[in-house]
Amino acid sequence: MLVEDHAVVRNGYRRLLDAEEGLVVVGEAASADEAYARLVAGGIDLAVVDMSLRGSSGIDAIRRMLAREPGLRVLVISMHDNPSYVTQAMRVGALGYLTKNSEPAEMIDAIRAVALGKRVLSPDVAQALAGAALDGEGLMSRLTPREFDVLRLAVSGESTGSIASTMHLSQKTIHNHMTAIRQKLDADNDFKLLRLAARYGLIEWSAQGA
Numbered sequence: 001m002l003v004e005d006h007a008v009v010r011n012g013y014r015r016l017l018d019a020e021e022g023l024v025v026v027g028e029a030a031s032a033d034e035a036y037a038r039l040v041a042g043g044i045d046l047a048v049v050d051m052s053l054r055g056s057s058g059i060d061a062i063r064r065m066l067a068r069e070p071g072l073r074v075l076v077i078s079m080h081d082n083p084s085y086v087t088q089a090m091r092v093g094a095l096g097y098l099t100k101n102s103e104p105a106e107m108i109d110a111i112r113a114v115a116l117g118k119r120v121l122s123p124d125v126a127q128a129l130a131g132a133a134l135d136g137e138g139l140m141s142r143l144t145p146r147e148f149d150v151l152r153l154a155v156s157g158e159s160t161g162s163i164a165s166t167m168h169l170s171q172k173t174i175h176n177h178m179t180a181i182r183q184k185l186d187a188d189n190d191f192k193l194l195r196l197a198a199r200y201g202l203i204e205w206s207a208q209g210a
Contacts, residue, residue, distance in 0.1 A: 001027040003035040003049040003061055004077075013048065016104050023111065030054060032061035039065050044072065046115050049094070051078040051085055055166045057152065059088050059145050066093040075114045077107065081128045082201040084140040084148070086121075092145040096120035140200050142184040150177040155197040 002025060004010045010028055017023045026043050029035035031054045051058040062074050075096040076089045086097050096114045098107060102122045110120045153163045164171045187193040197203045
């Protein structure tokens with residue numbers, strides 16, 4: 001199944017995969033909710049998932065799908081090589097992570113490897129993770145995948161009610177997550193939270209270096 005919110009990109013993936021022996025695209029989805037519904041319908045062995053989906057993120061899509069089908073194999077193909085995204089995607093259950101800079105042959109090889117249960121990282125992702133480890137950039141790893149998603153939506157300007165609706169949670173739960181996030185990141189006000197989000201690439205902010 002292809003989980004990608006840009007139809008042009010999805011169509012490109014489908015054309016590439018349809019030309020490969022032994023690989024069959026049996027479903028497509030543009031959001032986490034669509035992906036979950038298609039998974040429930042059955043027949044999915046592997047999902048290729050983008051991180052940036054309409055509404056809830058690819059991280060949430062992976063979490064929900066694997067909770068339903070633990071045997072599902074997941075490969076992320078994303079524009080983000082940000083170590084924070086990579087770490088959370090792998091933590092929630094993805095076996096592979098490629099950036100969209102990868103060559104088509106790399107995508108095919110990664111799909112076949114993930115289908116066999118192997119872990120795969122594209123070279124640029126592996127380099128970004130190694131650099132983050134050397135620099136000690138592990139603050140975001142303190143967050144659970146769900147907390148990471150809540151933070152991502154909050155710093156992008158979403159209201160508590162909107163985040164709750166997107167993530168299918170209560171507003172009280174979102175408040176609790178935000179409290180935990182501030183404690184884990186040692187950010188006692190919104191300004192500090194925004195600076196951290198900018199530092200770790202969750203948002204672009206002109207005051208990042210201030």
